[in-house]
Amino acid sequence: MSERTKFELPESEIPTAWVNLGADLGPPPHPPLHPGTKEPLTPDDLAPLFPMALIEQEMSAEPEIEIPEEVREIYALWRPTPLFRARRLEKALDTPAHIYYKYEGVSPAGSHKPNTAVAQAYYNKAEGIRKLTTETGAGQWGSSLALACQMFGLECEVFMVGVSYDQKPYRRAMMETWGATVHRSPSNLTEAGRSQASHESGSLGIAISEAVELALAADDTHYSLGSVLGHVCLHQTVIGAEAIRQLELAGEYPDVVIGCVGGGANFAGIAYPFIRHKLREGKSTRFIAAEPAACPTLTRGVYAYDFGDTVGMTPLMPMYTLGHDFVPPPVHAGGLRYHGDAPSLCALVKEGVVEATAVHQTKAFEAAVQFARAEGIIPGPEPSHAIRVAIDEALAAKEAGEERVILFNLSGHGHFDMAAYDAYLRGELTDLEFSEEEMQAALARLPEAPALT
Amino acid sequence: MSERTKFELPESEIPTAWVNLGADLGPPPHPPLHPGTKEPLTPDDLAPLFPMALIEQEMSAEPEIEIPEEVREIYALWRPTPLFRARRLEKALDTPAHIYYKYEGVSPAGSHKPNTAVAQAYYNKAEGIRKLTTETGAGQWGSSLALACQMFGLECEVFMVGVSYDQKPYRRAMMETWGATVHRSPSNLTEAGRSQASHESGSLGIAISEAVELALAADDTHYSLGSVLGHVCLHQTVIGAEAIRQLELAGEYPDVVIGCVGGGANFAGIAYPFIRHKLREGKSTRFIAAEPAACPTLTRGVYAYDFGDTVGMTPLMPMYTLGHDFVPPPVHAGGLRYHGDAPSLCALVKEGVVEATAVHQTKAFEAAVQFARAEGIIPGPEPSHAIRVAIDEALAAKEAGEERVILFNLSGHGHFDMAAYDAYLRGELTDLEFSEEEMQAALARLPEAPALT
Numbered sequence: 024m025s026e027r028t029k030f031e032l033p034e035s036e037i038p039t040a041w042v043n044l045g046a047d048l049g050p051p052p053h054p055p056l057h058p059g060t061k062e063p064l065t066p067d068d069l070a071p072l073f074p075m076a077l078i079e080q081e082m083s084a085e086p087e088i089e090i091p092e093e094v095r096e097i098y099a100l101w102r103p104t105p106l107f108r109a110r111r112l113e114k115a116l117d118t119p120a121h122i123y124y125k126y127e128g129v130s131p132a133g134s135h136k137p138n139t140a141v142a143q144a145y146y147n148k149a150e151g152i153r154k155l156t157t158e159t160g161a162g163q164w165g166s167s168l169a170l171a172c173q174m175f176g177l178e179c180e181v182f183m184v185g186v187s188y189d190q191k192p193y194r195r196a197m198m199e200t201w202g203a204t205v206h207r208s209p210s211n212l213t214e215a216g217r218s219q220a221s222h223e224s225g226s227l228g229i230a231i232s233e234a235v236e237l238a239l240a241a242d243d244t245h246y247s248l249g250s251v252l253g254h255v256c257l258h259q260t261v262i263g264a265e266a267i268r269q270l271e272l273a274g275e276y277p278d279v280v281i282g283c284v285g286g287g288a289n290f291a292g293i294a295y296p297f298i299r300h301k302l303r304e305g306k307s308t309r310f311i312a313a314e315p316a317a318c319p320t321l322t323r324g325v326y327a328y329d330f331g332d333t334v335g336m337t338p339l340m341p342m343y344t345l346g347h348d349f350v351p352p353p354v355h356a357g358g359l360r361y362h363g364d365a366p367s368l369c370a371l372v373k374e375g376v377v378e379a380t381a382v383h384q385t386k387a388f389e390a391a392v393q394f395a396r397a398e399g400i401i402p403g404p405e406p407s408h409a410i411r412v413a414i415d416e417a418l419a420a421k422e423a424g425e426e427r428v429i430l431f432n433l434s435g436h437g438h439f440d441m442a443a444y445d446a447y448l449r450g451e452l453t454d455l456e457f458s459e460e461e462m463q464a465a466l467a468r469l470p471e472a473p474a475l476t
Numbered sequence: 477m478s479e480r481t482k483f484e485l486p487e488s489e490i491p492t493a494w495v496n497l498g499a500d501l502g503p504p505p506h507p508p509l510h511p512g513t514k515e516p517l518t519p520d521d522l523a524p525l526f527p528m529a530l531i532e533q534e535m536s537a538e539p540e541i542e543i544p545e546e547v548r549e550i551y552a553l554w555r556p557t558p559l560f561r562a563r564r565l566e567k568a569l570d571t572p573a574h575i576y577y578k579y580e581g582v583s584p585a586g587s588h589k590p591n592t593a594v595a596q597a598y599y600n601k602a603e604g605i606r607k608l609t610t611e612t613g614a615g616q617w618g619s620s621l622a623l624a625c626q627m628f629g630l631e632c633e634v635f636m637v638g639v640s641y642d643q644k645p646y647r648r649a650m651m652e653t654w655g656a657t658v659h660r661s662p663s664n665l666t667e668a669g670r671s672q673a674s675h676e677s678g679s680l681g682i683a684i685s686e687a688v689e690l691a692l693a694a695d696d697t698h699y700s701l702g703s704v705l706g707h708v709c710l711h712q713t714v715i716g717a718e719a720i721r722q723l724e725l726a727g728e729y730p731d732v733v734i735g736c737v738g739g740g741a742n743f744a745g746i747a748y749p750f751i752r753h754k755l756r757e758g759k760s761t762r763f764i765a766a767e768p769a770a771c772p773t774l775t776r777g778v779y780a781y782d783f784g785d786t787v788g789m790t791p792l793m794p795m796y797t798l799g800h801d802f803v804p805p806p807v808h809a810g811g812l813r814y815h816g817d818a819p820s821l822c823a824l825v826k827e828g829v830v831e832a833t834a835v836h837q838t839k840a841f842e843a844a845v846q847f848a849r850a851e852g853i854i855p856g857p858e859p860s861h862a863i864r865v866a867i868d869e870a871l872a873a874k875e876a877g878e879e880r881v882i883l884f885n886l887s888g889h890g891h892f893d894m895a896a897y898d899a900y901l902r903g904e905l906t907d908l909e910f911s912e913e914e915m916q917a918a919l920a921r922l923p924e925a926p927a928l929t
Contacts, residue, residue, distance in 0.1 A: 027487060028552040034482045099481040100560075100852045107553075111627075129582055131852035133891065173849050174564075193894035199901050200848050200894075395653050396626050399553045399584035438586065438891045441646035444653050 028110055030269040032103035037095050040087035042260040044295040044367065045253060047086070047302050051366065053341035053475055056328060061472060064338050071239055072246040074150040077143065080254040088257065090142075091149075097141045097174050101130045102261065106269035112397040113417070120420035120427040121275060122413060125266045125293060127434045128400065132197075134435030135289050136167035136249055139258035143247050144171035153243040154178035158208070158230030161187055161357040162194025163435070164249035169203035179203040182210065182233040185225030194439065208233050228333030228348075235336060250286025251331060251340075251365050259292025262432060267296055270430070277308055279416050281431040283408040284312045284321065284379070285358045287365030293432035298376060310377040311416075312368065313408040315359045315387075317455045318351035320344065321372050321379035323462065328472035329363055339472050342369040346465025352455035354384050355443035356404040362465075382408045383454040388447040390414050391437070403435040404443055481563055483722040485556035490548050493540035495713040497748040497820065498706060500539070500755050504819065506794035506928050509781060514925060517791050524692055525699040527603040530596065533707040541710065543595075544602075550594045550627050554583045555714065559722035565850040566870070573873035573880040574728060575866060578719045578746060580887045581853065585650075587888030588742050589620035589702055592711035596700050597624035606696040607631035611661070611683030614640055614810040615647025616888070617702035622656035632656040635663065635686040638678030647892065661686050681786025681801075688789060703739025704784055704793075704818050712745025715885060720749055723883070730761055732869050734884040736861040737765045737774065737832070738811045740818030746885035751829060763830040764869075765821065766861040768812045768840075770908045771804035773797065774825050774832035776915065781925035782816055792925050795822040799918025805908030807837050808896035809857040815918075835861045836907040841900040843867050844890070856888040857896055 054063040066078045080088060090098075109122040127135035147155060155177055159165025165181040172179035181203050188195060188207040195205050208230040209216040209223075215232035222229060238246035248255060270276060280297050282290035290312050300306045314321055324343040331337035333348055344363040345351070351360040363369075371377040384404070391407035393414065394400070402410060413431040420427035437444065446452045507516040519531045533541060543551075562575040580588035600608060608630055612618025618634040625632035634656050641648060641660040648658050661683040662669040662676075668685035675682060691699035701708060723729060733750050735743035743765050753759045767774055777796040784790035786801050797816040798804070804813040816822075824830040837857070844860035846867065847853070855863060866884040873880035890897065899905045 028549070029487045031484055031486060033484060034480060096481070131848075131854065170852055174852070192898055196894040196898035196901065197854065200845055200854055200897050202849055392653055395584075396655055399550075399623060399627070401584065401650065401653055441649040441653075445645055445649035448649065448652050 026110060027273070028108055030106040030272045032265060032268060034099050036268060037098050037102050038090060038261050038264040039095070040089050041257045042264055042296045042299060043083055043085055043088050043257055044299060046084050047299055048367065048370065051341070051370065055366070056339040056472060058330065058335065058338055061339070068338070072235065074146045074152065074245060076146040076150065077254045080257055081252065091145055094142050094145050098261070103265045104129050106266055107398070108273065109398055112394060115393065115397045116414065116417050116421065118417040118421040119425065120417040120429055122417055123270065123273070123428070123430045124433045125262055125430070126400065127262065127432065128436035132163070132167045132170055133438060134163055134167065134403065135259060135262060135292060136164055137170055138261055138292065139249065139255045139288065140167040140171035141174065142258040144168070144175045144177055147245050148175040148177055151243070152177065152245045154180065154241070155245055155247045156180045156182070156234040156237045157247045157249070158182045158227060158234045160184050160227050162191055162198065163358055165203070165205070166194055166197045166201065167249070168247055169198040169201040172203065173201045180237065181205045182208040182230040184208055184227055184230050185223060213237060226333065231332045232334055232336060250288040251363070253367060255288045256291035256295065256365050256367060259288045260295050262292035263294060263296030266293060266430060275428050277430040278428045279309045279311060279430070281311045281313060281409045281412050281416070281429065283359060283405050283434065284314045284364060284368070285405065286361050287368040289432060289434045291365060291368060293430070294377070298371065301376065311412050312372065312377055312379045313412045314379060314381050315354050315356055315408060316381040316383045317354045317457050318345065318360050319381040319457055320362065320364050321369070322381045323457065325466060326369065326373060326475050327469055328475065329469055331363060335470065339470055340366050341475050342366050343372065345462045346468060348468060349462055349465035352457070354455055355440065356384065356387070356408065358405045359408065380412060382411045385447070385452055385454050387411045388444070388452060392447070400433065401437040401444070402433055403437045404440050406432065406434045479563060480726070481561055483559040483725045485718060485721060487552050489721060490551050490555050491543060491714050491717040493542050494710045495717055495749045495752060496536055496538055496541050496710055497752060499537050500752055501820065501823065504794070504823065508819070509792040509925060511783065511788065511791055514792070521791070525688065527599045527605065527698065529599040529603065530707045533710055534705065544598055547595050547598050551714070556718045557582050559719055560851070561726065562851055565847060568846065568850045569867065569870050569874065571870040571874040572878065573870040573882055575870055576723065576726070576881070576883045577886045578715055578883070579853065580715065580885065581889035585616070585620040585623055586891060587616055587620065587856065588712060588715060588745060589617055590623055591714055591745065592702065592708045592741065593620040593624035594627065595711040597628045597630055600698050601628040601630055604696070605630065605698045607633065607694070608698055608700045609633045609635070609687040609690045610700045610702070611635045611680060611687045613637050613680055615644055615651065616811055618656070618658070619647055619650045619654065620702070621700055622651040622654040625656065626654045633690065634658045635661040635683040637661055637680055637683050638676060666690060679786065684785045685787055685789060703741040704816070706820060708741045709744035709748065709818050709820060712741045713748050715745035716747060716749035719746060719883060728881050730883040731881045732762045732764060732883070734764045734766060734862045734865050734869070734882065736812060736858050736887065737767045737817060737821070738858065739814050740821040742885060742887045744818060744821060746883070747830070751824065754829065764865050765825065765830050765832045766865045767832060767834050768807050768809055768861060769834040769836045770807045770910050771798065771813050772834040772910055773815065773817050774822070775834045776910065778919060779822065779826060779928050780922055781928065782922055784816060788923065792923060793819050794928050795819050796825065798915045799921060801921060802915055802918035805910070807908055808893065809837065809840070809861065811858045812861065833865060835864045838900070838905055838907050840864045841897070841905060845900070853886065854890040854897070855886055856890045857893050859885065859887045
């Protein structure tokens with residue numbers, strides 16, 4: 024075989040440090056604010072929920088943060104993940120572009136989420152915490168945290184949105200296989216749950232409230248979040264750090280880096296290490312954040328202080344937002360249905376370092392099926408948004424006659440999403456429209472806070 | 477990290493040849509027989525269903541058979557697969573044993589099945605065939621053949637057992653995503669199907685008849701089988717060939733090699749390359765075939781000529797059998813519910829080269845959950861039988877104070893089998909009993925044929 028398809032790294036090359044892009048960006052001009060006082064958030068405000076090591080990572084000015092040996096040992100169960108050159112897709116598209124994808128679906132949970140779950144479990148364990156709580160919708164984050172807690176001997180309690188609990192028993196079983204306790208939310212274990220008992224089908228907002236309440240009620244219990252926050256984006260940079268090394272093996276450097284965006288951590292994971300090159304060395308790489316057209320935070324939202332959660336318990340974060348109580352249409356890419364985005368990513372979009380584009384779900388699934396038929400792997404609905412953009416870039420390169428090098432993050436497989444493929448193949452999948460009116464109504468309910476410049 | 481967990485091979489070390497153990501075993505004393513004439517089967521008998529290259533592989537005396545470059549290129553989409561040392565499981569068991577597992581779940585279909593599907597699609601394409609037909613139960617084999625046909629531009633028509641078609645729409649969607657046409661069996665497309673229309677829920681036997689009928693009806697169409705036959709076992713030996721090289725990297729050689737057994741190909745895949753060492757070099761390695769206690773072909777069956785299929789259309793094969801129309805209880809390890817086994821494996825059991833042991837499904841799932849909590853990966857129900865035996869061997873080594881080196885094949889992940897885990901975790905999984913009486917009744921219906929010595 025003269026042409027290489029796969030660029031593998033040995034276990035010894037699992038990165039030893041995460042890339043802290045915050046050090047390059049400097050102290051944020053608009054810090055997160057306490058939801059009550061509207062004063063800049065202090066470490067003490069966060070201490071009841073997170074271990075100090077993670078709080079420090081939120082604010083660190085260190086360019087690199089060492090990955091603890093214990094975390095690297097767990098990473099070794101699936102990392103380094105492979106980088107593939109999509110030669111068969113290139114042929115199918117008849118493009119001169121070189122398309123590379125980093126495949127995170129080889130983790131036991133089937134996605135990139137364990138990269139941060141394992142780190143969070145480690146730091147909590149190290150500070151004497153005995154139990155972590157979290158919320159989960161479809162179950163991708165909950166199962167990753169269940170896995171991570173099992174690895175470090177922590178208890179894990181997951182509040183799963185009621186309707187998903189009823190409809191997705193397989194993800195629940197996955198969490199239980201890894202030893203977690205899963206509650207249907209709203210539950211009668213918390214005041215928040217009992218007060219919302221009439222909302223039988225539940226919501227992510229209620230589930231967050233339940234998980235936070237339980238964490239606040241016990242000294243040995245903390246809360247854990249799967250995206251948006253700085254430390255979550257940080258932990259995901261192992262993806263890009265490995266990809267840099269693997270592309271070196273291929274003798275290439277990307278002209279375009281693409282990731283899908285829900286809360287921003289998976290995009291940050293593939294992109295931030297390359298964005299550091301751009302900021303420090305003036306590389307001309309383009310970065311494209313692919314979001315769902317039904318929840319177009321970066322392309323249609325406003326840049327403002329807003330709550331991270333639906334009910335308004337979290338700090339105010341400076342970000343593009345559709346309004347914290349905006350309810351996106353139920354697209355199959357459940358992991359991308361978030362009203363805001365990581366503040367660091369929003370700032371990069373604002374400054375023009377990162378481009379954003381919105382993708383309709385039928386176009387995403389069209390790309391997913393084309394990808395699966397060429398490369399084999401059936402992608403999750405979320406990264407299929409990135410695949411759509413990668414294919415469009417490859418076709419543009421063909422049009423322009425350019426040997427463009429394209430890199431995207433294939434953040435997970437679609438084995439738990441075959442119902443969506445079924446609907447697409449039967450022609451029953453439609454594009455769910457974003458409502459400008461509903462966004463405007465939600466934006467009218469933004470919390471009072473300083474305007475962002 | 478001082479201790480290595482993962483033993484990866486680069487793409488350039490994908491094996492260049494399959495290991496043909498048939499060359500070591502010599503011409504079989506009991507050849508397969510034509511079901512009508514009861515004369516030894518000739519290549520011409522098989523030609524309407526299989527390409528000549530595969531028929532030759534059935535009978536080849538070459539010790540190694542070259543893997544075509546085009547097949548290796550597709551293998552590169554997921555091969556070489558990783559070999560892991562299960563250090564966390566060893567710790568959990570507090571055993572001096574060294575436990576290694578070869579992980580085939582990284583293939584796009586999630587199991588070892590594509591190893592032969594890709595080879596079969598290639599040889600059929602090379603001989604001008606335009607379409608392959610096959611049957612599938614739960615869909616593991618059908619999805620692997622769908623993938624392989626897509627890679628070589630062949631049409632693929634799959635007859636899926638009716639009850640599975642209704643209950644497992646996700647596996648059907650997987651086949652369709654890879655471009656296959658899936659029929660609910662019994663269908664009205666074939667005479668066999670129409671004649672069985674009253675058996676609404678279908679059976680593997682009916683589905684086989686439908687697939688074979690369609691293949692026989694057109695010159696450009698062949699039939700494809702996912703286990704039992706010699707060429708299928710042959711193609712799976714890439715697993716063991718890679719494992720030999722990977723264990724060299726670990727500086728070890730196995731004392732015990734374990735695989736689960738349905739039709740025998742996955743066991744052959746991990747074991748045959750090592751069995752060659754035993755036969756040629758006198759290595760003392762033990763080989764253990766792990767079968768379900770509910771379908772104990774090797775441990776309770778009789779050694780006799782029998783049909784490979786339920787309805788009696790295939791050649792008579794010399795094997796351990798429970799009777800071709802014996803219906804095993806519906807254990808969750810659907811891939812292991814087969815009345816017979818590969819003739820080569822049966823001969824090795826008969827000669828004492830391979831030991832066989834039967835595992836109850838609750839004990840298999842107990843091992844699976846212990847494995848998942850230690851190593852992360854959630855195993856399929858089939859390889860969980862091998863895990864059970866591996867754990868028992870590791871505990872025996874502890875008892876004996878031995879540093880036993882154990883290797884098993886983790887042939888696939890369990891992401892499509894979470895309903896079974898759910899049942900196990902809720903205490904609703906029971907051991908389904910094998911009926912000696914039903915076996916005796918089925919054995920009374922064995923075809924007339926020479927006795928095996």
